[in-house]
Amino acid sequence: MFELFQVSRKFGVFPALEDITFNIMAGERVAVVGPSGAGKSTLIRLLNGTLFSTTGEVRVLGQRLDQLSPQALRQVQSRVGTVYQQFHLVDNLRVVHNLNAGHLNRWSLTKSLVSLIRPMDVQGAFNALEQVGIPEKLYERTDRLSGGQQQRVAIARVLIQDPEAILADEPISNLDPELSKEVIDILVDLSVCSGKTLFCSLHAIEFALSNFGRIIGLRRGRILFDSAAENVTDEMIKSVYRG
């Protein structure tokens, strides 16, 4: 699904990621952990094609993203869904439209436009919302929802997009512990039920250990460890977070 070989990314002279190499198979659930500034978000952006590596190869679904035409890149991107830390929804749209944005790479322009006036595929949007537990919010304005509810809308949008892999960039860092657990449960469950690959960056190690099969430890742009969850020791965790 995702193959990275000796990937580095610099912002100016600052190296955000250095010499990253790993493979993620279809259906795997991987958490990448590390302190703020470790390069987790940069890594996610390399995987969804909103950023290209400075050196090295990034392959998604077998294709090198930096060598694709814009058209082909969009094809690949439509098969990878992303959930963000700050939800990235359009505030003043109704929930149903934010959900239908997940259809955009399938719908024609006319259909997209008509749907903004008279929502289409309401049933699909409702089903997706039902799966994340807030079906009654279908026609609510998005900025009227709480943070936890907005994150569920963002996940439901990915459900509608129906990608083969889901990237989640610190999906719970703006939520309280209770909600965090629910959101992680939804993501993991989604991956288990549908066999979708899940690649999730997390600040908190506890959620990673209990929910993901494989953990990658990132610190200052380098991989410190990449191992099965049961083999992760306190020593390894300390090495990632030490001051």
Next chain:
Amino acid sequence: MQKTLGSIAVDTTQEVPQRPAFINRRMMWLVIFIGGVIWALWESGIFQNKMVNTGGLALGGRFLSASLNPDLSGEFLLLTLNATLTTLAFAVIGLFLSVIVGFFGGVVVSETWIKSYTIARGDQELPILVRGLWLGLRWILVVFRSIHEVIWALVFVAIVGLDPLSAILALAIPFSAIIAKVFSEIIDEANHEPLYALLNSGISPSKAFLYGLFPLTFTDMLSYSFYRFECAIRAAAVLGIVGVGGLGYQIFLSLQTLKFPQIWTLLFALFLLNGLADLWSSLLRRRLGGDIRCGGSCVDVEAVHASQTSADPIYQDRVVRLSIIFAALLVPLSFWYLSPDIGKLFSARTIQNMVVVGQSAFPPNFTVFSLNEWIDLSKITIAMSLLAVAFAGISGLIFSFPAANNFLLSGGIFAAGSQNGTSQFLGTTVLVLTRGILLVLRSIPAPIWALLLLFVIFPGVIPGALALGIYTLGVLGRLVAEVIENLDERPLTALKSQGASRAGVFTYGALPPTYPRFISYLMYRWEEIIRATVIVGLVGAGGLGRSLTELLSSFDYQAVFAVLIVFIGITFIVDMISSSTRKTLRQS
């Protein structure tokens, strides 16, 4: 029904919620607006009469081709320079006075000030007289605001004569009223905790304002003052048409004698002056972190707050500091250049004129027109403004996106995915071109536009509406482009990263957050357009404005006063509709 994910328990027998009614309050406004525009088109006679004056096409062509050889003789260049400096000086002094008056006016008419006094008096009700005075002052500001600069100029020319003083006062009065309104809104929207803390410890309201409130509102006020500078330049150019000098006056003269090469020299000077003013103001406002407010008599306080996040005080920023010094130098220089005869304001002759004009205006004479005539004139004025709004609205939507620097350039909302040189070059070209066009459109005063349009269109509502619409497009396009440049990028990134097409990113990510701001700016501009129907009326575009000119030239001041009263009434109605539309937009 599908199963739910995660550990949430949910009643899966729930029904799909009912689709919200298609006809909501927003829809209602839209239908009313479309109906209004159709009515206005009917009223304008576009269906009944011939519009295009084919006989004038040759003249129009000659005008356009003259743009390639403007009059560059030394003598005329000197005249142009003088006219440019005059316009600049009008704007500087007019604005300088307005900011001072507007500042004190804004403090006094703010709710916060009245409340502070109540607190300082130990929560005792203020005497009725004070309250009455306060309300009266607010109303006076509304009236001052709703009369256009040009009308003020005509009044002052009658009183003081063709002196720079007339232009300065004509600019300063409505501008003071607008600035006072905006400053009072800034004060009322600020965080009041520090102020109340000081008041409750027994400090007098003035001192409490000084320490507890002004530091919070200073950036917003400074930012807005510099935005008004752009408006002041444009207003100063319009004032020329009543004969008080400056670029507008010279263009008007050259137009009457059809000296096209001269007109172009003057127009280029106008573009340059406006371009520099806009550049300075937008650079500075970006430094101040303040969002822009719409032009005219308005402020969008809810959507707008200067970010006070930077750790350093803003006056330590070099650009800000230099700008303040430069502005402080401009004021005495402008006074020196114009050397207005301030003593004249208090001379016996002026006072005598004032008494004469005042006496001859009272009482207002409404019988000059029959009721039907009044209704017809008002209908034409409203129709003209509606058509102008429709034109500026539709074309503004098309122009403002390409004029935003985050639209076509690489990484922009509508940028082609590949980042090759050609598409970048194309993007830059479109950006510079649309911005240039918008600058030209707003630099030329609306009455000049009307006169130019009269080359090829028969006089009537349509050229007036077009002139106002074209000018408004120039202002609106730029304001909305700045809104687009400040859009939240995150939803756009999310849509791009899921592989949505450019059109998809645009319609689902960029359009929805832009259009409420767009419509509220458009509504604010409508208030401005209604005021400005008077000045295109001056060049014969019909409606109340035209009657006003005719009555003014026959010195029938009683009838002029009556027309002004009706006009202010219409302005009030438009203000009310505009503010309730904006309210609906905010709520749904």
